[in-house]
Amino acid sequence: MRISQLSRLGGVRTQTIRFYEQQGLLTSPDRQENGYRAYTEKHVRQLSFIRRCRLLDLSLPEIRQLQKQQDDPHQSCAAINTLLEDHIADVATRIDALQTLEKQLMSLRSRCNDDRQVERCGVLAEISEMDPAT
Template sequence: MLIGELAKKTGCDVETIRYYERERLLSAPQRSASGYRHYNAEQLGELNFILHCRSLGMSLADIRNLAAFKADHEHDCEDINLLIDQQIAKVHQQAEALRLLEQQLLALRDKCRDSHAAADCGILQTLVEAAEGEPCVCHTPFGQDNHGHSHDHDHAAKKNGRTQKGRP
């Protein structure tokens, strides 16, 4: 089958298939005299394996390791278990980061409950003030923003010679 057919069968973009070939995750297909790639059932299986692993959030390096384990039937599966345990830990970290993000967004959403003109929107005002260096409700309850910057208001105000809202 040609690359377009493979893409259609798997739901994978043609450029992504080519990328997986360049990364040597997908074995190189045979080429016709005119240079067209011709894929077989083996490459279809390889691509489906890659796509399944990607759907589980696995990195290309992890997929490469799993493919090597798949090729070596005698390899102890403890390394596979460890790889999956590491992926589970990453998912837990991502879930916690999403929970914190949700709390931040909820705090920001609480700044404007009613319909107003944009000039009177508490959310927009908070975002503008934060961009100007003022404390914001969506980061201060957690001590730091997503970039690791501390939002210690007293320290920042003293450092800048200001009290709250930029007044001396």
């Protein structure tokens, strides 16, 4: 199949497929005599796996690591568990940061609860006085 067909089946743009190839996540396809890439069902499976990993917010290096583990199916899955535990910890850290941001935004929003003119807007005044290092 051609890249446009793989794109439709995989639900991604052709540029994304080329990017995954460049990153080594998608096996480089054979070339036909006319120079077109010839994709197979293997590429569809690889692309589906990559997309599912991205839905889990796994990074490209994490996906690459999982693919390496897939290539040796008789080894222990301890490395996979460690990767996932690290990813879960990263997600928890980001959640904490987003909750802190939410509190800051709510506090900021409380600075201006009425219909003031912009020149007296508490939100803009607070933002102007904020320390960028915090």
